[in-house]
Amino acid sequence: MLLMLMILGLVALIGTSEGQPGCYGDINKVDTTGASCRTARAERLRYCGVQASATIAGRDLQRMKIYKAIIQRAGRRYCVDPAVIAGIISRESHAGAALRDGWGDGGNGYGLMQVDKRYHKLVGAWNSEAHLNQGTSILVNMVKEIKRKFPRWTKEQQLKGGISAYNAGTKNVQSYDRMDIGTTNNDYANDVVARAKYYKRNGY
Numbered sequence: 174m175l176l177m178l179m180i181l182g183l184v185a186l187i188g189t190s191e192g193q194p195g196c197y198g199d200i201n202k203v204d205t206t207g208a209s210c211r212t213a214r215a216e217r218l219r220y221c222g223v224q225a226s227a228t229i230a231g232r233d234l235q236r237m238k239i240y241k242a243i244i245q246r247a248g249r250r251y252c253v254d255p256a257v258i259a260g261i262i263s264r265e266s267h268a269g270a271a272l273r274d275g276w277g278d279g280g281n282g283y284g285l286m287q288v289d290k291r292y293h294k295l296v297g298a299w300n301s302e303a304h305l306n307q308g309t310s311i312l313v314n315m316v317k318e319i320k321r322k323f324p325r326w327t328k329e330q331q332l333k334g335g336i337s338a339y340n341a342g343t344k345n346v347q348s349y350d351r352m353d354i355g356t357t358n359n360d361y362a363n364d365v366v367a368r369a370k371y372y373k374r375n376g377y
Contacts, residue, residue: 206222233263253309319338
């Protein structure tokens, strides 16, 4: 009996060491074409796609580490893979490097996750856990709305749709293959997913 309990405890320990997958699908199973050439060119890259997304995410990695603990706590609170939160932070604000006094998007986007002041009552300092909680809750709501809109999609498809909706709203998501048409640079979800996979490989 004691041996069985020890084995079960070891299995549980191994399971928790592999990272926090979240409740909304496995990010590693989400298909992605990565960053568009337009997004890549804006980052002074001569190549596009998943490799470009990984390069951009890699540039943000050191700054992202500053926020790793609160990213992980926000992930646990909302059952969202922290790698997905990090992917959004990279795309939205380069982990804060693209912001001026916490603001971006012409003064409409606020904080690491660029919550839009025109549609949301802002919460917390731009780089705070309260802000990440708000941004993550908005993402979760988007995923849930996509789930209601496309109940036959897989969890991974609904997750990708929710990421796309985080940028352009659920009305913009009309089909799986074309969900990014109408998002910034027409690649938002694909780029974020590729960046999230990079962060997943790097401890998020």
